[in-house]
Amino acid sequence: MALEICVKAASGAPDVLGDCPFCQRVLLTLEEKKVPYKLQLVNLSDKPQWFLEISPEGKVPVVKFDDKWVADSDVIVGILEDKYPEPSLKTPPEFASVGSKIFGTFITFLKSKDPNDGSEQALVNELTALDEHLKGHGPFIAGEKITAVDLGLGPKLYHLQITLGHFKKWTVPESLTYVHNYIKAIFSRDSFVKTQPAKEHVITGWAPKVNA
Numbered sequence: 001m002a003l004e005i006c007v008k009a010a011s012g013a014p015d016v017l018g019d020c021p022f023c024q025r026v027l028l029t030l031e032e033k034k035v036p037y038k039l040q041l042v043n044l045s046d047k048p049q050w051f052l053e054i055s056p057e058g059k060v061p062v063v064k065f066d067d068k069w070v071a072d073s074d075v076i077v078g079i080l081e082d083k084y085p086e087p088s089l090k091t092p093p094e095f096a097s098v099g100s101k102i103f104g105t106f107i108t109f110l111k112s113k114d115p116n117d118g119s120e121q122a123l124v125n126e127l128t129a130l131d132e133h134l135k136g137h138g139p140f141i142a143g144e145k146i147t148a149v150d151l152g153l154g155p156k157l158y159h160l161q162i163t164l165g166h167f168k169k170w171t172v173p174e175s176l177t178y179v180h181n182y183i184k185a186i187f188s189r190d191s192f193v194k195t196q197p198a199k200e201h202v203i204t205g206w207a208p209k210v211n212a
Helices: 020-034 049-054 073-083 103-113 119-137 146-169 178-185 190-195 199-208
Strands: 005-008 013-016 038-043 064-065 068-071
Touching: 005 020, 005 199, 013 199, 020 073, 020 103, 020 146, 020 190, 064 073, 068 073, 073 146, 103 119, 103 146, 103 199, 119 178, 146 178, 146 199, 178 190
Parallel strands: 005 038
Antiparallel strands: 005 013, 005 064, 064 068
């Protein structure tokens, strides 16, 4: 029985997978665990009534477990781990927060209009901390095997790479070789290739936030 999951449709292309890193995180988990699922694409700029009935706050992703719709990617990933324990994607608690500040510092830098506000350095500092961690523990955050923390961070790094490259002409410093290898390792996985949104949809999705 395939799990039903509602995810974001691309801006201006309602039949195409959209640019939500939290949706991709759940899709990656389903793919890595080989859980069959049925995708429902939701136009978030014109939310249909049926969707608001199952997700009153209008948020994605939402997944149907035992006739109950569940929101929040953290909660969904936890339920998937309990219901489908093999292969295990559990991240050891001591590694669970590695890289957790990257997304926030990336958004601050992306929106920044002042080159001297320290937002670029703050992002570089977080990426450097990830590089140091991977140097000692890699290739993935918890070692040899990919775990939930990587499936959460990978989509965020994908958005970072595309949007900063497009809007700021900025790339991850070459000196952070472990981060570059980590990005390559995640982005080349079958599960990632299958669930990644197209680059142009990522750019379109972020444009209103950048230009605000």
